[in-house]
Amino acid sequence: MTISNDDQIHLKILELKQEHQDLHYFIELATQDNHPDQIRLKRLKKRKLLVKDQIEHLESDLIPDLDA
DSSP: OOOOHHHHHHHHHHHHHHHHHHHHHHHHHHHTSSSOOHHHHHHHHHHHHHHHHHHHHHHHHTSOOOOO
16 A cells, blocks of 8 residues: 555644644743753754744645646
C-alpha cells in the first residue's frame, strides 16, 4: 500500500503542528523563569515561526490550482 502525496503532506503538517505546540509549551516554561535565557528564548521563538511558515506553505500546497 502506498501513501499518496497529499497524505504525506497531511502527515508532515500534523508532525509540524505537534512541534509548534511543543515549542509553544517550552517558550511558556522558559518565560516563567526569573532569569530566562534570552538567547535560548530567541532561538525557540525563531524555530516556532519557521515551523509555522512550513505549515502554511504545506497547507497552501494542498489547495488545488483553479484555472481561470
